[in-house]
Amino acid sequence: MLRVVVLGAAAGGGVPQWNCGCPVCRKARTEHPELQSTQASIAVSADGDHWFLINASPDLRQQLIATPQLHPKAGELRHSPISGVILTNGEVDAVAGLLSMREGWPFTIYAHERVLAILRDNSIFNVLNEKNVQRRPIEINAAFEPTLPGGSPSGIEILPFAVPGKGAWYLEGKVHPGGTDGAGDTLGLRVSDKATGKYFYFLAACAGVTDDLKARLAGASLVFFDGTVWRDDELIAAGLGTKTGQGMGHIAMSGDTGAIESLAGLDIDRKVFLHINNSNPALLHASPERKMVERAGWQIPADGTEITL
Ligand SMILES: [Zn+2]
Numbered sequence: 001m002l003r004v005v006v007l008g009a010a011a012g013g014g015v016p017q018w019n020c021g022c023p024v025c026r027k028a029r030t031e032h033p034e035l036q037s038t039q040a041s042i043a044v045s046a047d048g049d050h051w052f053l054i055n056a057s058p059d060l061r062q063q064l065i066a067t068p069q070l071h072p073k074a075g076e077l078r079h080s081p082i083s084g085v086i087l088t089n090g091e092v093d094a095v096a097g098l099l100s101m102r103e104g105w106p107f108t109i110y111a112h113e114r115v116l117a118i119l120r121d122n123s124i125f126n127v128l129n130e131k132n133v134q135r136r137p138i139e140i141n142a143a144f145e146p147t148l149p150g151g152s153p154s155g156i157e158i159l160p161f162a163v164p165g166k167g168a169w170y171l172e173g174k175v176h177p178g179g180t181d182g183a184g185d186t187l188g189l190r191v192s193d194k195a196t197g198k199y200f201y202f203l204a205a206c207a208g209v210t211d212d213l214k215a216r217l218a219g220a221s222l223v224f225f226d227g228t229v230w231r232d233d234e235l236i237a238a239g240l241g242t243k244t245g246q247g248m249g250h251i252a253m254s255g256d257t258g259a260i261e262s263l264a265g266l267d268i269d270r271k272v273f274l275h276i277n278n279s280n281p282a283l284l285h286a287s288p289e290r291k292m293v294e295r296a297g298w299q300i301p302a303d304g305t306e307i308t309l
Helices: 023-029 060-066 092-100 113-121 123-127 211-217 288-295
Strands: 003-008 041-045 051-054 082-086 107-112 133-138 156-162 187-193 199-203 222-226 270-274 306-308
Touching (some): 003 060, 060 092, 092 113, 092 123, 107 113, 113 133
Parallel strands (some): 222 270
Antiparallel strands (some): 003 041, 156 187, 187 199
């Protein structure tokens, strides 16, 4: 059985974002604390004892405190159920949490060579001593089985695949330490339980849905999908920023080419939005946008939501 815990569902900045006075952030600080959400990451386990994080958000420390499944085992002086971290991109909201895992517990980081190059290029990540924390390259379209401490198999198979996206923001206009070939900057993952064959998809960043991607996702029992913005120009329209969703490498929820329309009719049992920006009106429970999300069969998860497959 695969167990999946949503550690956080928000995009970079979280809800509320430290410097934001938009309607969602204001409500999250005051009369609607239930709107608060940490930055996107999930944890997955096949045996319930050993867990893998998919992305390590800047809110990781808070997420681990809030998630009993990831607490140290009773009676152990030093322990963590976390066996590894799989990174799908090199954005701050996917990698900064690694810095909260520097206290000597052994685990493995799995990432595409382009993301590993970013970690190598930023010496602060050397706090993760390579004696304890191995870094293993993963490749597009090459399935791998992350291992447990000691090297035994985890029972989880992960297939990384390329999705339309953008490189990390902070490298825009700069020399990428991984070179000029952008393939591998944004990965989607198919995560399977080897014992049961059940699987789900994880795409926290995706700039568009191609026919190939539709064919891949069709019939899945669970898909986590990019829900950054409701409409492409929402940050500009709200006076919050100058970038469009597309400019940031993210598809909109709404519209003819948006996520809701693109994934409709693909016979997906459970569709869950992740990486939702605080500007997105679908976060507000009573909003017309939220009703449209729910009517279309999508879910916006609360932090800590556990799903089993
Ligand atoms: Zn805000």
